[in-house]
Amino acid sequence: MSNNEGFVLRLESFLPYRLVVAASLVSQATARTYATKYGIGIAEWRVIAQLGEFGTMTAKQIGARSHMHKTKVSRAVALLTKKKMLAKRANRDDKREAFLSLSPVGLEVYESIAPSAQALSQRMFGEVSSEDRAAFERVLDTVTARAAALADTGAELPD
Amino acid sequence: MSNNEGFVLRLESFLPYRLVVAASLVSQATARTYATKYGIGIAEWRVIAQLGEFGTMTAKQIGARSHMHKTKVSRAVALLTKKKMLAKRANRDDKREAFLSLSPVGLEVYESIAPSAQALSQRMFGEVSSEDRAAFERVLDTVTARAAALADTGAELPD
DNA sequence: GTAAACTAGTTACAAATGAAACCAATGTCA
DNA sequence: TGACATTGGTTTCATTTGTAACTAGTTTAC
Numbered sequence: 285m286s287n288n289e290g291f292v293l294r295l296e297s298f299l300p301y302r303l304v305v306a307a308s309l310v311s312q313a314t315a316r317t318y319a320t321k322y323g324i325g326i327a328e329w330r331v332i333a334q335l336g337e338f339g340t341m342t343a344k345q346i347g348a349r350s351h352m353h354k355t356k357v358s359r360a361v362a363l364l365t366k367k368k369m370l371a372k373r374a375n376r377d378d379k380r381e382a383f384l385s386l387s388p389v390g391l392e393v394y395e396s397i398a399p400s401a402q403a404l405s406q407r408m409f410g411e412v413s414s415e416d417r418a419a420f421e422r423v424l425d426t427v428t429a430r431a432a433a434l435a436d437t438g439a440e441l442p443d
Numbered sequence: 444m445s446n447n448e449g450f451v452l453r454l455e456s457f458l459p460y461r462l463v464v465a466a467s468l469v470s471q472a473t474a475r476t477y478a479t480k481y482g483i484g485i486a487e488w489r490v491i492a493q494l495g496e497f498g499t500m501t502a503k504q505i506g507a508r509s510h511m512h513k514t515k516v517s518r519a520v521a522l523l524t525k526k527k528m529l530a531k532r533a534n535r536d537d538k539r540e541a542f543l544s545l546s547p548v549g550l551e552v553y554e555s556i557a558p559s560a561q562a563l564s565q566r567m568f569g570e571v572s573s574e575d576r577a578a579f580e581r582v583l584d585t586v587t588a589r590a591a592a593l594a595d596t597g598a599e600l601p602d
Numbered sequence: 603g604t605a606a607a608c609t610a611g612t613t614a615c616a617a618a619t620g621a622a623a624c625c626a627a628t629g630t631c632a
Numbered sequence: 633t634g635a636c637a638t639t640g641g642t643t644t645c646a647t648t649t650g651t652a653a654c655t656a657g658t659t660t661a662c
Contacts, residue, residue, distance in 0.1 A: 293557040295492045297507070299580075300469050300564050305510050306583050307466030310459050316594060322576045326654095333454045350454070351464050353650065358611060380610040380657045398452040402603060403499035408549050412582050419578035421458075423571050424465050430567045431468035435475060484618095503640060512620065517642060539627050539640040 288359065303427070310408060322397055324367075327352060327360040332369065332386065336394035340385045342375075348396055369393055453546070469567060476563060481556055483526075486511060486519040488556065491545065497555035501534075528552055528582065551560045 318329050330350045347357040364370045371388030373383045474485050489509045506516040523529045528549030532542045
C-alpha cells in the first residue's frame with residue numbers, strides 16, 4: 285500500500301533508475317570477467333581499448349575519448365605501465381605530455397581480450413532484434429547528450 | 444591509426460560501454476539535482492522512493508527491491524533517520540528487523556521530489572518516440588536479466 | 603623578455619564503497 | 633532443552649573514487 289494520495293512514482297518503471305541498474309549489472313559482470321581472466325579493472329581495460337583502437341594517444345586524449353576522469357586515467361596508466369603493457373614516449377615538443385601506446389605485451393592482452401569482450405557483449409545483447417538494437421542506440425545517444433548537458437550545467441529542475 | 448592487424452574493437456559503438464557511459468551521466472545529473480535541491484544522495488532518495496511507493500518496508504525489502512547493498516541501505520536509513528525523514532517501528536514478532544516508513548517530513552520530501560524526478564526524466568527521455576521508448580525498455584529488460592545472470596554466476600567468457 | 607595565466611599529469615586528502623567480521627535474535631534439529 | 637546454523641542489520645577495515653592542491657612545462661600579453 286502506498287501511504288500518500290498525491291503523485292506516486294513507480295520506481296520499477298522509472299527509466300533513469302532502470303538504466304542505472306542495468307548499467308551497474310553490466311559493469312559488474314564485465315569487471316568480474318576482466319578481473320578474473322586478465323587481472324585488470326575496467327579503467328585499465330578502457331585505456332587498453334583506446335590504444336588498441338587508435339594506436340597512440342596522450343593521457344588527456346584517452347580521458348576525453350573514454351569519458352574518464354584524469355586521475356583515473358593517470359592511475360590506470362601507472363598500473364599498466366608497471367605491468368609492462370604500455371610504452372611511454374616523451375613528446376619533444378611539449379614535455380608535459382607523453383605519447384602512450386601498447387607494448388607488445390599490451391597488444392597481446394588487447395588481442396586476446398577484445399574478442400572476449402565482444403563475446404560478452406554478444407551474450408548480453410545477442411538476442412535483441414536489430415530493430416530494437418537500433419532503437420536502443422538512438423535512445424542512448426539522445427539520453428547521453430541530454431544527461432551530459434544537465435550534468436555539467438548543473439541545471440535546476442523545473443518546479 | 445590502429446596498431447594491430449587483427450580484430451579491432453570500436454569502443455564508441457560497443458554497447459556495454461555506451462550503456463555504462465550513459466548511465467553514469469544520468470546518475471551524475473540526477474545526483475547533482477537531488478543534492479543541491481534536497482541535500483540527499485541517490486541512495487537516500489531510493490529509500491524514500493521505495494517507502495513512498497510501498498508505505499512500509501524492512502531494510503531488507505528495500506535492499507531487494509532497489510538493488511542496493513545492505514550496508515548502503517543501512518547507512519542511508521541511518522542518515523534519513525537522523526534527518527527525521529523516517530519512522531522506525533520495531534517488529535514485535537521478529538526483533539531483528541524494523542518496519543520503516545516515511546515520517547511526515549519524509550513524506551513532504553517525497554511529494555516534492557517525486558514530480559521533480561519525473562520532470563528530470565522527462566528532460567532526458569522526453570523527445571524519445573514511444574516506439575523507441577518501448578524498444579528501449581525491452582532491451583533494458585533482457586540486458587538486465589542477462590547481465591545479472593553473468594554477474595552472479597561469475598561465468599567464464601567463452602574463448 | 604618576463605610575469606601572469608594556463609595546461610598535462612601526479613599526488614594528497616577526504617568521502618564513498620563493499621567485503622567480511624560482528625551482534626543480537628530466530629530457526630532447526632537432535 | 634541446548635548446540636548449531638541462519639538471518640536482519642550494523643560496524644570495521646581496506647580499497648576505490650573524486651576534489652583540490654601541486655609540479656613542471658607552455659602560452660599569452662605586455
